[in-house]
Amino acid sequence: MMKRLWFQLHWGFGMTAGLVLAVVGLTGALLSYDDALTRAFSPGVMTVAARDTAPLPIPELLSRVHEVVPDRRVLLMTVPRSPQDAVSVRLSVGDGPRAETYFVDPYTGQMLGRSQADAVFRFIMDVHRFLTVDGIGKQITAAATLLLFVLALSGLYLRWPRRIGHWRAWFHIDLKKRGRPFLWNLHAVIGTVVLVPYLLSATTGLYWSYDWWRGMLFSIAGVSQPMRNKPAASPKRGAPEAGKRAVQPDLAAMTAREMATAWRSFTEHVPNYTSVYLRPAQRPGGPLQVTWLDASAPHERAFNRMEIEAASGEIRHEDRYAQKTTGGQLMTSIYALHRGSFFGQAGVVVMMLSSLMMPMFFVTGWMLYLDRRKKKRALAASRPAGARHDPPADARGALAQDGVLIGYASQSGVAEGLAWQTAGMLAGAGVQAQIQPLARIGQAQLGSARRALFIVSTFGDGEPPDSARRFAQQLMNQAMALPTLRFAMLSLGDSHYDRFCGFGRKLDGWLRAQGGVAAFEPIEVDRGDPGAWARWQERLGEWFGHPLTVTKSQHGPRFLSGFQSWTLAQRDLLNPGSTGLPAYHLAFTPPPGADWVAGDLVEVQPRHTTARVERFLSGSVWACDVRVRVAGRETTLGDALRERLLPRAAPTAGVDLHAWLAGLAPLPVREYSIASTREEGTLMLLVRQTRHPDGSLGLGSGWLTDGAALGEAVTMRVRANPGFHGPATGRGVILIGNGTGLAGLRAHLAERTAKGHRRNWLIFGEREAARDSFYDATLRAWQAQGGIARLDRVYSRDQAQRRYVQDQVRDAAQDIAAWVARGASIYVCGSLAGMAPAVDAALAEAIGTDVLLDLSAQGRYRRDVY
Structure with missing residues (x-):
């Protein structure tokens, strides 16, 4: 689990911060030798021919510069010791902080101009400084630099070899590899090589980004942080100097005598220097x-500093690099450390090459990411739901002796997700696994397996999922010799049903009866219990001899969003005067980012009405507006009770209200089929009211149809239901349902009509045509447009003898068989009690039991019943 987490962090941060770091790294590498390159491209500007005569005195040079540019201030003069180097002066541009560097012949005082390469490197510097020093760029790069620590250390953790002392495991790039293995090898090895330079670069780079980081470095070094020079404050209005212009620093403003005195004092005190x-x-x-820099300076930032009184030549303050503590030298050398010159020319080369590698990491990281996504798509496409043309299981051959067969049976995709997670977990431990749905496992494959895992759901009250019906009715009804099979069972179920995990228990008993030996007792999962998943991982680790990390399970229903507020925009009664209970059309405005496809479900978090809670508290000393804290948030007692199951009696005086509230269970969610597509703009539901024997409304249906007001927010979340998603092709679909089961079928019709798929046949049943023709106008419009090829509606109360959907299926048996023969799929949505088993029996009569089992195994017979 920990390694997976760090992997996700590594690639996530690499994708987001990688581009910024690549730009900073590339510009930093180009600036590593900017001085040498500028000199090479500027002959006759930065260098002069050495002469036998002495250079002009400093005051004379300043005087000649001032004569040429009398309106510009001299902010800095660099005097080199080398007789071949020109003197440089930094001249102001206007009154602002901007300046330009010009070069001066030290022997004649002639202005030689600016470097020809200066504009190029100034642009590179501006880009680099924009991304490291100024404005929003500074904040972006500072954050990216912080992430560089995470990238470097997580990368080291992810590629830590088993043989730490083996140099090839750390530094060998295998040029024989191709594709993803080569990219990963290149990414990992070079990442190891540049790990220390990147950590140093990040540590020093943040010196210019954050004051707190700079202060921390000074504290670690044991050096007092120097105060930064602040610009002189502008005169206040009304002050005597308000009309005067502030005096700006200007080296040329010094008199010749003052400059000569100061320079003489310096050279007498420091006879051996390289640059001043x-x-x-x-x-x-x-x-x-x-x-200045001494001749023995270890790098270009080993500065010595002093202040000289110009009039008298007195040295007021002197600070020598060699006399600093180690911490002081390091803090003075931050730029040299960042550039690498602190370690000599070898350090500059290492830091430059490391910076040049930044774009490589960004590119290879993206290539690995895209390759991983491509493989995931290919893996998803290779799963049984999409691999309908694979040869049957018996034609695949026996499983490898050391491999594991994983068979799953899933109705809504939960068991399938667990199977793939289990396979990934075993692969991480070096155990090969082959995954198949039970529908594709034949006698030969099962007979040749030595180790097998079965992950199965139970549908309804003890039945196998639709996709496993053929396996259950054919393979499990015959005897097989499985004396060499060792297996383990993970069974998913719901303890609210009498036959909890019924199919899993039946499969376990059948395997044992055929001679199979259970590696451990079956593990049963009650409604997604994460503890059962942890036990499954633990027992598998014991069986295979590879300790497996026990992680929090992600095998529950896949939610496309968390609980969000959806606005109830429309509510219409569809069957006024019906002999059945009222049925309502509801439409909700989706929150931003909400998405779903036909076949998906929505989970609604119901609430009690305010009136219901007030009645509950009417005989109590507690009022609805009492402030309470529950589940980590502040609210009122009334609002807290609206979200919880109410006990028989209200709390009494003197009770610990918070403890009492904590003991109340939250209201259970209610699940409904979505009746619309995302493209229609609203999420539609078709909900029938439920009445208890005392006449009160059901929890979910009562909240949606009566409790929530129009315009009020309803808490819901969308749940993916892959077991009822539409076919990938445009082949025909027969949609069968009754009552509010029309909701899930309507969504499929809307989706297929929008895509231009016209071979759609709807068989729908209700009570009376005059009062229960749900969505009649919409269905007729789709039929007129050609979106519904055939529409059969059956109303049970419109004739003396009751007639139901299954009767229409029997009457249309030949047509149904013809549609199926041409590739049509069958989708059933509606009540589990009565309609679903009756329709199943009618379909078996119409097209044959074996054909229906084959359709289930192929994913062409799907049901969403409740």
Whole structure:
């Protein structure tokens, strides 16, 4: 579980932060040798011919620069020791902080101009600085840099080899590999190589992004964080200086005598230097700011600093790099550490190559992700639901001796999902597994299996799922010799039914009767109990000798969204005056992002009405507006009770109200077939009221049809129901149902009509045509448009002798057989008691029991009954 979590984090963060890091890495790599490249592309600008004469004095150079550009301030002068290097001056642009660098011949004072490559590298620097220093770019890249720590460390965790000391496991790139194995090998090995540079780059890069990070680094280094120079405040209105222009720093503003005195003081004190950076005083009368590099400087940021009183040449303050503590040297060298020059030229090369690898990780990461998605789609397409043309199971050959056969039987997709999760879990432990639905497992395959896992659901009251009916009625009704089979059983059921896990128990008994030996007693899952899933994993690990991580199960129903608020937009009574209970058409406005397909279900979280709760509390000392805290949130007692099963009596005086509330179970959800498609704009339901013997309305139907007001929010969530999804092809469909079962059939008709699939036959039954013709106008319109090829409606009370849907199926037996022979599927939706088994029997008479079993196994006979 932990490794899967880190894998998800690794690829998720890589997809989101990868592009930003790739741009920063690429621009950073280009800037690694910007000075050397700028010199190479700027001959005669940054360098001059060495001469026998001495360079001009610094005051004279400043004077000549000022004569050429009298309206620009000199913000910085760099004086190199090398006789072949030009002096550089940083000249202001207007009154703002922007500046441009020009080069000056130190022997003549002639302005040589700007570097020809400066514009290119300035653009690269602007991109790099935008993504690391300024504005929103800083925030984006700072977050991406933080994620770089997660990417680096999670990548190391994910590829940690079993043989830690084996160098090939860490650093060998196998050029013989192709496709995904090669991409993963390249991604992992290079990721290991650049791990330390990336951690260093991220650690130092965040120095410029976050004040708290910078402060933390200074604290770790044991160095006091220096105060940053702040710009001089503008004069306040009304002050005596309000009409004067603030004096801006300008090196050329110093007199020749002051500059000569300061320079002489510096050279006497520091005779051995390589470069000197002169900055003007930041305030009038302040000291000259001098920064220099010694000839023995370990890198380009090993700066020494001093302040010189210009008038007297007195050195006020001096700070030598060599005299700093180790922590102080490291904090002074943040840029050199970031660039790699702290470790010499080898460090620069390593950091540059590491930066160049950033785009490679982004590209290979995406390629691995797309390849994984492609394989997932191919895997999904290869599953039984979509692989209808595979050869039968008996033609596949025996399973490998060390392999495991996993057979599943699923009505709504839950057992199938568990089967695939189990296979993935075993694959992670090195155990090969072959997955098949029970419908595709034949006698030869089962007889050759040495180890098998069965994951099966029970449908209705002890019946097999539709897809496993042929297996149950044919294979399980004959004797087989399975003396070498060891098996395990995971059985899914609902203890509300009398025959809890009935099919699983029956399958377990049959396997034992044929000589199969159970590896452990069957594990039964009651309505998605996660504890049973944990026991299943634990027992499998014991059986196969590979400890398996016990994870929280994801095998429950697949919800397309969490519980959300859906606005009740429409509610219409469809059968006024009917002898049956009222049936309502409901339409809900979907929340943003809601989605579903024909065949899916919706789970409704019902509530008691306010009047119901007030009646409940009427004889109590407690009022509805009392504030309570329940399930981690503040609410009123009335609202809390609307969401819970009400006991026989209200709470008495002196009771611990919060403990009493905590003991009340929440109202159970109610499930309904969705009657519309997402493209129709609203989620439609067809709900019939339920009445208890005392005349009160049912919980779910009462809330939807009477309790909730129009415009009120109803809490619901959509649940995928793959066992009742429509066919992938445009072949014919026979839709059979009764009562409010028309809801699920209507959704399929809407979907197929919109797609232009016209071979649709609806057989629907209700009480009276005059009062119970649900969606009559819509069905007639679709029929007129050609969306319904045949419409048979049966009304049981419209003739002396009662007539039901199954009677119409028998009467149309030949036509149904002809449609099935041409590839049609059969979908049944409606009541489990009465209609569903009667229609099943009528279909068996019409097309034959074996044919109906084959349709179930092929997914062409599907039922959504309740």
